[in-house]
Amino acid sequence: MKIEVLGTGSSGNCYKVKIGKATLLLECGLPYKVIQKKLNFKISEIDACLVTHEHMDHAKAVKDLMKAGVDCYMTKGTAEALGINGHRLKTFRPFEKARYYSEELKDLIILPFEAVHDVKEPVSYFIKTKNNDETLVFVTDTAYLKYKIPECDCLMIECNYVKAKLDENVRLGNINTNLRNRIVKNHLSLESLVEALKAASLDRCKKIYLLHLSDGNSDEKLIKRTIQETTGIEVVVC
Structure with a gap:
């Protein structure tokens, strides 16, 4: 499995993942021309x-x-919600395995599961090869995890803010209470992530990628140290 971070955070999220026989983009929140450039104009490889x-x-x-x-x-x-349609659009419901539409995806099982965010039908993804040789969990933009993190080789997960840092910014007047409450109801905190990791079976996990850190409400060094101490697994802050 190979993971490349093209963009993360409120400015745009996009990750290139090679798993099994497939090369995927997880999210496409950057301008198309930027994605083209970051992929060396090889969109056909996706x-x-x-x-x-x-x-x-x-x-x-x-x-x-x-x-x-x-x-x-x-x-x-x-x-x-996006107002899109066409034969390149492939839709499903949470917990419905994504159907296979290309030879490259036929060795993958893609299982979307519910996220907690202020949108119509948000999901996270559990992706694995059919032979279970490679497994990946991708979680972003969720207030908390409704389900136990599946066993995986690699975990890509949001760690948007630290509660103490967020509350300090409210006290200092850097953000108002309404924004604070919206963040809490829509994004995963360090504290909630630690709880989820303690409840998960991480024996198989080799690397944890931390995504979507807030510029003003997080603490990169604290977050990395805390997750490493909690799990004993290599941590990459994106």
Whole structure:
């Protein structure tokens, strides 16, 4: 498995993942021309794009990718919110295995599961090869995890803020209470992530990628140290 971070955070999320025989984009929240450049203009190498929800920092380039011939997978609710259709659009419901539309994806099982975010039908993804040689969990933009993290080789997961840092910014007047409450109801904190990791079976996990850190409400060194001490697993802060 090979993972390349093209963009993360509120400015745009996009990750290139090679797993099994497939090369995927997880999210497409950067402008299409930026994605083209970061992929060395080899869009044809992308077998599919998986989108978690309709916010533009996750779905900005979806129409252009579809026009370029890339199958884009998402829930029906996300597709409706984006107002898109066409034969390159592949929709499903949470917990419904994504159907296979290309030879490259036939050795993959893609299982979307529900996320907690202020949009129509958000999901996270559990992706594995049919022979279970490679497994990946991708979680972003969720207030908490409704389900136990599946066993996986690699975990890509949001760690948006630290509660103490967020509350300090409210006290200092850097953000207002309404924004604070919106963040808490839509994004995963360090504290919630630690709880989820303690409940998970991580024996198989080799690497944890931490995604979507807030510029003002997180603490990169604290977050990395805490997750490493909690899990004993190599941590990459994106």
